[in-house]
Amino acid sequence: MQLFTIGVNHTTAPIAIRENVAFNNENLPQALEDLTRHNVSEVAILSTCNRTEIYVQSIRPEIVIDWLANYHKLEANKLLPYTYTLSSHEAVKHAFRVASGLDSMVLGEAQILGQFKQSVKIAQDVGTLGTMLHKLFQRTFEVAKEVRTNTDIGGSSISMAAAAVKLAQRIFGDLSAQSVLFIGAGEMIELCADHFAAQKPKKITVANRTLERGEQLAEKIRSQGLNMQAILLNDLPERFHEFDIVITSTASQLPMVGLGMVERAIKLRKHRPMFMVDLAVPRDIEPEVSALDDVFLYTVDDLAQVVSEGIGNRQEAAVNAELIVNARVEHFMQWLKQREAVPTIKALRDQIDAVRQAELEKALKLLQKGEAPEKALEHLSNALTNKFLHSPSHVLNNAQGDAHAHMEHLVKQLFQLKE
Numbered sequence: 001m002q003l004f005t006i007g008v009n010h011t012t013a014p015i016a017i018r019e020n021v022a023f024n025n026e027n028l029p030q031a032l033e034d035l036t037r038h039n040v041s042e043v044a045i046l047s048t049c050n051r052t053e054i055y056v057q058s059i060r061p062e063i064v065i066d067w068l069a070n071y072h073k074l075e076a077n078k079l080l081p082y083t084y085t086l087s088s089h090e091a092v093k094h095a096f097r098v099a100s101g102l103d104s105m106v107l108g109e110a111q112i113l114g115q116f117k118q119s120v121k122i123a124q125d126v127g128t129l130g131t132m133l134h135k136l137f138q139r140t141f142e143v144a145k146e147v148r149t150n151t152d153i154g155g156s157s158i159s160m161a162a163a164a165v166k167l168a169q170r171i172f173g174d175l176s177a178q179s180v181l182f183i184g185a186g187e188m189i190e191l192c193a194d195h196f197a198a199q200k201p202k203k204i205t206v207a208n209r210t211l212e213r214g215e216q217l218a219e220k221i222r223s224q225g226l227n228m229q230a231i232l233l234n235d236l237p238e239r240f241h242e243f244d245i246v247i248t249s250t251a252s253q254l255p256m257v258g259l260g261m262v263e264r265a266i267k268l269r270k271h272r273p274m275f276m277v278d279l280a281v282p283r284d285i286e287p288e289v290s291a292l293d294d295v296f297l298y299t300v301d302d303l304a305q306v307v308s309e310g311i312g313n314r315q316e317a318a319v320n321a322e323l324i325v326n327a328r329v330e331h332f333m334q335w336l337k338q339r340e341a342v343p344t345i346k347a348l349r350d351q352i353d354a355v356r357q358a359e360l361e362k363a364l365k366l367l368q369k370g371e372a373p374e375k376a377l378e379h380l381s382n383a384l385t386n387k388f389l390h391s392p393s394h395v396l397n398n399a400q401g402d403a404h405a406h407m408e409h410l411v412k413q414l415f416q417l418k419e
Helices: 028-035 061-071 076-082 088-099 111-126 131-150 160-172 185-197 211-222 234-244 260-267 288-293 311-340 343-369 373-398 401-414
Strands: 001-009 039-046 051-058 084-085 180-181 204-207 227-233 247-248 274-279 297-300
Touching: 001 061, 001 088, 028 039, 028 061, 028 111, 028 185, 039 111, 039 131, 039 160, 051 088, 051 131, 051 343, 061 076, 061 084, 076 401, 084 088, 088 111, 088 131, 111 131, 111 185, 131 311, 160 185, 160 274, 160 297, 180 185, 180 211, 180 234, 185 204, 185 211, 185 247, 204 211, 204 234, 227 234, 234 260, 260 274, 260 288, 288 297, 373 401
Parallel strands: 180 204, 180 247, 204 227, 247 274, 274 297
Antiparallel strands: 001 051, 001 084, 039 051
16 A cells, blocks of 8 residues: 555646546545545545645556546546546655645635645545544645745735736726625625625625525625625526626536526626636536627636735745755655554564563572572573574574665664774
């Protein structure tokens, strides 16, 4: 069993591929349990809009790739060109970089750490984490905290939410006359709501599957002195035309906004433009919507082109962050090597203890026969010395040439002999 990371992300796969291998938190436990039935001893799955990654202990990574394709009803050979496989040292380094925001579409973004922790908690609750992955993720989160504390990796204002506001301003200019709709009420929508609320738009509305969760977000925005209404997703078809700006990010496996709904809204709006940002993977808005003349539709991949200001400062901070990551990777690999030596150390101790027990019984028998304690102890110490030194002496005496020199060096190291 080896440590592997198998995945696709925003640098290796377009959104059309990423959305087909995405998991949501509801189906993640079942997926984890299913994967453990395929020659896998430990596993955790991280799935966000920009990546799906499987951290696993397995015999071969191909097992995991085949499972991922089969689980999502895809052909493995069509998925393979977009996947990456990292093992051992590289897998550890990758985990540290991802949690630290060094591998994100937006350099240094902080949201990934919370998503990572949530994924690990789900795996822990399901029971698919063992000693290896538990230690890896414990170190991963420690490294991410160290990077955040000791560098300015998250100092500049760069985020998907900020990029969405900038794009909206390019189209509408001042946003104070616009009506904004948020579809979903998760963490990403909360971030976007904060950014758009700062622009003091005319009206803000959140549509969510449950009114209670939507009201929680609305109340947060209302506490800032702004008017925000919560509605149900079922209300969208009748209300959609009211909004100039639509930001969506749900965990739905099917589109929430279809072409027909948008076409009807544009007609009712008398072709006034609509600006939409789809931050979901899988996508919440049908891709065909982008072909409409009066709609400006952007996906997470499109927003990457906008995220540029402040990147210089974060890149400078990233240099220091990479140094921290590299140092911590070496520490973890040292722990890993020590762990790999545990079976050998145990076998050595068991063998030595067996010799000790056998010689101790012989010494006790001598005492029972009336032998003087001094003689019994002398016999015991000589026997132990001869037995313990027999194997290394035999190997050293029979080694030849370079092997002898190498073995002699090892013996001096093992027994801490002076050169």
